[in-house]
Every structure is written in structure tokens, then in C-alpha cells.
Amino acid sequence: MTLHSSRPDARTDLLHGTLDMLILRTLQWGPQHGYAIGQTIRAQSSDVLQVEAGSLYPALQRLAKKGWVTAKWSQTEANQRAKFYRLTPEGKKQLLREESRWDELVNAIGRVMKAALAPGTEE
């Protein structure tokens, strides 16, 4: 799954929700700035998920609008100015909800994929 797309408004809700979940998950370990969030997701997915800035920043705005993250300007370890995002208590709850939803979804898809094999094996 890549989140590359030239038209940021053309994504489905599912993708929106998934990216939001990934960002929340990344922020669970502490406040981070946008660039670092992108890098973390990329590293943790072993370079499979490449989050474009064009998706990442609107997603951060979306989360801020919903009140799941707050942002604050601060200094990085390399002493550079950056805007750091932090999970709010609301955001933590949302993350838990998203996780269980995701588990359900994965399980459901898994069941469907396995069931789809069954008729073929009966032959």
C-alpha cells in the first residue's frame, strides 16, 4: 500500500482513516514533528509505506481539527525549529478505537480470503 497520489482529494475514507491511525500510533511514543512522523512510518513499515508530505500535512490538520492532536513550535535535537504534534487524551481514545476497528477489519478480510479458497480445494 502506498499513499502516493497526485490528487490529494481523491482518496477514500478508508485510506484517510488508515493514515490517521498510523499517525496517531506514531505519536503514541511521544511528540514528533511532521517530517519525523513520515520517516517513522516509513522505517517501521520497512520502506513499504511512503507517506507523501501532500497527504501527511492535510492529515495532521484533520487530526488537529478533530482535537486528537495539538501542535506546538519547539526545537529539535539538532536545534532546528519544528512544529511538534502531541496526542491529546481524546486522541488516545481514538487510537484505541481505531486499533480495534483495524483488528476487526483485518480478521474479517482474513476470513474472507480463507473462505474464498474453500470451494477451489473441494474440486
Add this chain to the structure above:
Amino acid sequence: MSISVWLKGVLRKRLDEDDFDDEIRAHLAIAADEKQSDGADPHSAQLQSLKEFGNVTLTTEAARRVWTPWWIDALHDQVSDVRYALRALARNPGFALAVIGVLTLGIGLNAAVFTMLKGMAFTPIAGVPRAAQLAVIYGETSTGRDVRVSYPDYQYLRDHDQSFSGLFGTSPFKPNLGRGRTGRQVWAEMVTGNYFQILGVRAQRGRTLLPSDEIAPGRHPVIVISDGLWRRDFGAAPDIVGKTVEVNNYPLTIVGVVESTFHGTTVVYDVELFVPVMMAPQLGFGSQQTSAGILSDRRAAVFFPQGFLRPGVTRAAAAARIDALSAGLASDRPLSDVSQRLRVVPFWRSPGGAPLVLLPTLTVLSAMGLLVLMIACGNIAGLVLVRGVSRRGEIAVRQALGATRTRVVRLLIVENLVLAVPGALLGVVLARQGIPVLVGYAEGLAAPERVFFNVGVDSLVIGFAALVACASAFAFGFVPALQSTRVDLVSVINADASPRGAARGRLRAGLVVAQVAVSLLLLVGAGLATRSVEAARSAYPGFDPSHVTAIALDVQQNGYDEARGRAFYRHLLDGARADAGVESATLAAYTPLGFLDTPARRVAIEGYEPRRGDDLSFMWNSVASDYFRTLHIPVIAGREFEDRDDETAAPVVVVNQTLAQRFWGGAPNAIGKRVRTGGGDGDWRTVIGVVADVKYARINELPHPYLYLPFMQAYRSSMTLHTRGSAPLVTTLVDQARARVAALDRDLPILRAKPMVDTMRGAMMLFDLTATMLFIFGAAGMGLAAMGTYGLVSYTVKQSTHEIGIRMALGASGLSVVRGFLGRGLQLGAIGAVIGVVGALAVARLLTSVLFGVSATDGISFARALALVLGVVVVATVVPAWRAARTNPLSALRHH
């Protein structure tokens, strides 16, 4: 919270753009730093990070969108479309004005008709919010005559019914208010005590009538008056409650003034008095003979009981229960009447709903309105189509740049809506301005009767206009829009002149044919209406009203009892007959051609055994001697009434020819036969004469049996004096008769004094009104169709300038060019005319109910309409073609 505050709140919650730019800059800086630390040089690290970031503008745009609510987003698109549409239209104001004008006319006419229909069906009673749900009970005889329910039967229904939340009764009548010279007749309703409670009408002063006003006969001398009467007659006096007014010479105490919006439940008439039904005998309700027992007599037809159905009860269920009740009532206490069934109908379809006479007219008008709208749409479709062709270049460029077809169609439809909205607004304004003119016209015809039409332009009408506007914007915009987007990009951009020209030509031809057909329909309708008014005006009603006066009096207004009344009328007749220039004079209770049916009486014919379901109730008149001579009604057999047929003489009657024919097989056989009027207790009357039929109520009525009783044997306080004279001006006769009344009693009010011809105007009112409306619709439709045809044809001619140039350069004469176009135009016109004639023949049957004296397939009306339509087609073709033919062939060729 006001809208502006809320809007500010919405707008404040938006992306902080400077902050966002900072953030992106920080992102780029961090990324570049990382690249540098990986060993890249500063410049390429910067470039690399920018490249990886992607499109900064799109990202900012996406972030901004997160903060804009979805509807602003959608609106933004629409607003830009609307702004573009406005700019495009401003560049072409002629087109915009033409479309708006055409739509205004189309929507205005429809809104006006809708307002009238709405007044009837949705809000039949002003001031009563749920009036449309009001259900009415009425009796229907086997011959289809409507019968009111008696007061005892009403009580039975009210007390036993389960389907209505309450049943009230009301009966309109026209008593005298006040007495002497200031007295006049006003419309009143005799109502049950629960009338106001069930309708939900409140008093603005004092109280309304209550169930406690319906306890004992004659014991509730109270009255509630209308807002209008309170203002006009009492100068809106604050101490009105407690004052006394005299109604039919009986003093009643005013207990309240109703809300100003309420005008009674008698459609068309403005009701000013509301009196308790318990006072019916005291007020002389009905005729003198019946009023005493009106509250106990089951034969005295008084009310149409009505009320709101309980929640969950359908009208069919209510009808079934009422039917069962009436069956029980009949077996309980049988009534030797013609069999009748009780029906339950919505108010506007009830006999008291009055639209029965208006419905055919309004049906025809709405059909005409729709036709006009269709022409208007066809017209505009033509304009849009023509304009679409000239915009092909622009549309092609849009599509080449990647706009989808839906997007372009949407833009074009928005353009149409931009035109439709002012069209709808102006249409509503037109209706709003036009309706009072029509109402005023009707009021003028009805004067001195006070009429009230519940025809306000309200949100319902505006909603209707908006709906019509949207529907027509879609109708006239969609097909042309699809057409103009179906372009071949390459050929248009290469300026190839005629891709798919043939298809567009077909659409144009179709529009011309359709407009010709529909306008022919309209013109046939208008022609038939005009012809029927001509016929109705020139039709002989069976009597000769010229040189005859009509002076209406009610001696009860000055407190005369029957004896004094008889003496007064005898003196009046003697005096009038003695006047110079008067050939004959007489009295009559009812004036013929008064539009509304007059009361009927049950009649028994000696030796005739009524079959089951035979309806022997006939209209009648009480007339003095010389009646038939004065009105020039031929006496076919026997003699007419003479002065000797007075109260001391043997009871006699004169019948009309239809009655004589029906029961005795002809006029000569009728003389000497006997009939009895007024149920079982009247005297047997000997037929002394048979007279020719006349038109009793309406000019288009069918012949029906009718009886005349001699005035001295059938006294009524309210009579009309007719005098006939040879004076060149009837008005001198009117003045003479007026003076004669004043000489006898100068305090007696004269209700009406007019030439008799004027009293018949009411009967012509509907014909006049329908014809006027149909004429307006016909003219509007014709004008629109002419414009449309002209526009389309002249556009075709313009497109063919090239061809004309070549033909003329090769030696064709201007005349032959014109002839060519004319041929094509006439061909289309002929196709349209054939379709129109076939359509008109099919729908003309709709008109039958409002026509008089012409058949719905009247050849002259069809021929006139055809000539007019084809004439317009010829003019619309020849003029542009001639102009094209006169252009210099060279310039026409060079133009291309």
C-alpha cells in the same frame, strides 16, 4: 445567534496559512539537513528535499480544505459557475432579457392559475389552517341532486358518529341587517354552537358562539360579527360587545368579533354575521311556512354537517359509518322522501364548496397555463440551442483542457438556472399584481354583493413557481446542453463549420413543429371560448329583458307583516301601472338568469304515482299578474295569472312546457290538471296555463320542469318589481319605478334598481372570465410561438448565408431564394399544424363543459387558428429570408 456572528465563527476556524508555510519550510530544512549529513552538497540537498516533498501548492490547498466545511466547498464550485454564467449572460443581454421575459410570462400565468387552484383545494376557507382536511356530509338523491340534512338528523349524526372529532352545521342565508332606510342585506351563517370551536376560529373581541348557545329554541338572542362589518359599520368601536343589532327585525346582542382573517365558510361570499341556529324561527330562516318548525322538522333541509376526521380515520371509513348511521336513521324513523344516501367528501368537492362551477374553468385554465409554459420552454430551448452553437468553440476548449462532460453540462444548467430564478421571481410578481385585477373584476361584476376570494400569493405559490422554474430550466436547458457538449473536438478547433449539423437541424425543426402545434392548440381553445361568449351573448334566453326594469325590495326591512306587505305590493303595482310610458308591471320572487339555482319545492302530481327514486322537486317562482306579458314569455295554453287569482280565489298554478310534456304529454292536456306543492300539506292547485321554457339560472342549462305560483297565493316579503315601457332609455323607467317606491314608503331601502339586462350579468360572468383568460393565454402563447419560430428560422437563414451567396452568385433570384426558405418553413408549419389539429380535436372535449352554443370541434375556430398560425410561420420565414436574399452575394461569400 445572528447569521453574521455564526458566519464569522465558521470563517475564523480556518487554516493558519502563515503557520502552515512555516511548517513546510521547517520540513524542507530538516529534510535538507539530513541529506547534507548523508553527504550531499547544500544545493542538491535542497532540490532533493523539495522534489520529495511534492507539490507545495496542492498540499496547502488540501490542508485548507480540511478546514472548510463540505458545503462551502460545494458552494464554491457553484458560485464560480454562477459567476461565470452571469458574466457570460452579461455579454449577451438581449438573450438574457428575452429568456427572462418569456419565462416571466410562462411562470406568471401558471402561478396565477395555481393560486386560484390552491385557494380552492388547499386553503378553501380563509383563517382556518387545516380547512383542506374538512370533510362534509351531504345527501344525494337518486337523481343526483344534493340535499341538505335537517336539524334533527344533524343532531342524530352528531351524537352517534364516531369518525369525526366533532360535527358542526352551518347554513348561509341573506338576512336584512338594520331596518328602514339604513337597512341592507348581508351574508350571514346560521351555525351550531360548536362551529367556531371545531374550526379553531377565535374572537378578537368578546367571545365566539359556544355550545351553550344551542340549548333551547329562541333563547339565545346573540350574534357574532365579522371584522369587516365591525370596521365598516361600527368604526371599529372598542365597546362593540353588548351592542344590539337588528337582523330581520329581531334584536340580537353582539357578543364578539371574529378574527380578521375569517370570512365564513361560504365560499366566494363575504359572510358578516354568525347567528345561533336556535334563533332560526325568530329570524324567519327559510320561508315563512317552514321557519317555525325548522328545528324539529326532519324534512326541513338546513345543513351540510362537516368536521375534521379523527386521526387515523379515512374518508372511506367515515363514509361507511355515516352510511350505516343514515340507514339506521331511516329505519328508525322513516321519512317518506325520495331515497337518498349520505356522502362524505372533502370540503372543496362539497356542494357548498362552490368550485363545482369553477372547476371546469380552472381545469381548462391550468391546461392552458401548462401549454403556454411548454411553448415558453420550447422557445427558450431554441434560444439556448442557437447560443450553444455559437459557444461550441468555448466548450470544445473546456473539454480539451480536461473538463468532463458532466462538468460542462452542469455549467450550462447553472446558466439556465441563473435565467430561471429572475424569471420565477418576476413571474410571482406578475401573478401577485395580476390576481387583484382579476379579483377586482369579479367583485365589480358581483357588486353590490360582497364577495371574498381566498387567493393570497403565499409561500406555497412561491414554492410552486420555484419548482416550475427549475423544471423548465431543466427542460429547456438539458437537451441543448447535451447537444452542445457532444462536439467533435478536432473538427471544432479546426473551425470545421458543420459537424453533426444535420442532427442539430432536426432538433431545431422539431422545436418549430412543437411550437406551431402547441400554439395551435391554445388558439383553438381561445377561439372556441370567444365564439361561445358570442353565442351566449346573442342566445335568446326565452324572455325579453330589454326595456324591462328590476327593482328589488324586501318590505320586511321596514317591519311590514304579511298583511301590510300585501297591501304595499298591491299599491305599488297599481301605481307603477298608472305611470306614464309603462306598458305593464309585475312582481317576481326570483329574477331569471341569476346564475345560482333558486330553491326547489317538492311537488305532487295528481294521478301520477312517483316511482322509487323519482325526484319530484322543482324550482318555482312566485309572480304577480302580467308576469308573462311583461317578460314576453309566450303562453302556450290556457291563460296567465290575473288580478283575480288572489288569496280568496281557488288555488292555481302555471307550469312550463317541459313539466306539461313530462307528466301530461303536452301543453293542451295540462290545463285543468292538479298539482300540490310544498309536500303533503299544501292545497291542490289547478293548472290554468302552460308557458314556454326560459333559461332560469344559466344560459347553458338543460330544460327542466318549473312552476309559477300567483304572488297573492304565495306571499313573500322580498320581491322584484319589473316594469316594461317604451322609453328609449331603460334608466328613465328605473328612476320612475324608484320614485314610485319612495312615494309609497320613503324609509324602505331599495336593494337593487337596475335595467333587467344588468341583473343577468352574473350568469355571463364565468363565460366572460373564462373567455378573457383563455384569450390572454392564447395571445401569450401565440406571441411566444411567433417569437420562437422567427428566432429559429432566422437563425437557420443566417447559417445558410454561405449557401445563399453561392446560389445567388450562380444566378438565382432573390425571389427563388425566399421561395426555397418559405417552402421549408411551410413544410414544418404544416407538420406542426396537423399535429396541433389532431391534439386539439383530442382535448377539445375538456372544453365542452365551459362552452356554449359551439361544438368543441367548431370548424370556424379551427380555421381561424390555422390561418393565424400559418400566417405567423410565413412572416417568420419570409422576413429573415428576404433580408438574407438582399445581401450582396459577394459579401455573403466573403463572410465565410
